[in-house]
Amino acid sequence: MRASSAIRLAAASAVAATAVLAGATAASAHVTVQPSSVPKNATDQTFAFRVPDEDDKNSTVKVEIDFPVDHPVPSALVAPVPGWTDTITTTKLATPIHTDDGDITDVVQRIVWTGGQIAPGHYQDFTVDLGALPDGTDKVVFKALQTYGDGSIVRWIEEPQDGQPEPKNPAPVLRLTAATAAEAATPAAAPAAPAAPTAPTAPAAPVTPVAAKAATSDSTARAIGIAGVVLGALGVAAGLLLGRRRPGPSA
Template structure:
């Protein structure tokens, strides 16, 4: 092997070694869906989270992205921020879906959502299914950093001092509270019953009984007098 051939051979070995070193230094595969937030802090409220789903198809564009929420965030507590023109946002039992007309091939799908409150955690992994117009689906669901298809992960700062989950009882909640009177606590005498109202509209039942009795007595007396007069006339 002459001098030139030895140099070329060494350069080939050096290039191969350099390439191997770069691959080893790269470590675990990077997520192909990026997630970020300007307020990525545990228990923060009304937090906007942005997603950037990389297009990995040269022939079809992204048409749908389905996300499974991490523990601690309810689907009802997520609303749509911004996204591709014409795309719609719907809430699922375990997360959400954004979809619409397929984007151009090679164009990333960028959109954002707003979360009512982040949970008290160190990081949040958003499992994601990315579908293209031709039916292809990329599954970014791995929870291990070494996974070939890792889910995008949002790192959170520790909660601010005094921050509490929405809905937690306030310090004054344990103090006794005077009950508010209800309809059942109102005395029944304050409102007349149906029978009372009827009696107030006319004479009471006792008065009517006395009147009827008086009429019967008078009628009886008149009958007796008529009979006696008849007897006297007959004599």
């Protein structure tokens, strides 16, 4: 009986925990930029604006991302999203941005996606390649407007503040961290000193048939001479042995 009560209590706790997690997920779902943080000298400038549909009945039919004017983004390329049409609007700066490639006077003001749908309980990533990140700031704050099929609009435009609770409708924020050492330019390594030249080796004299034959004859003569010496020594030893064994003359 106690075991059955414990099982029911555990099941109820699991259901309650699931409900809490589901509620937290729904409450925290809002338009974000992915990744949300990159080094200031990052070479990969591709980001995705992730838009979840939080409505129980209506689909999202329009997404608008407004770019900052105080720290402008010079240019952007939009990846196509099936079923959606994108439109980029630019604006002219009062003070041009000076770069090594010349002055930039027109910057991105907003990007709008229309024509598609994000069903309830789903999300869509809208990928953008930013030509360059702005200088003189540690974050880029975008403002997002999400339009539903019933005409209602959710404005994700409140800038989160450090040390403060997250606002009800936070704006997408891209944080720019300190430049990484791996991305910093490093001087090229000095080329290795060439090895000191070595004295040329004299080529070996070619072996002619006559020289080869003379070498062979000399080797044969030496072998015969050595064999003769060995046989002579054996003969002398045999003679001495026989002389010792021969009996002397009788009286």
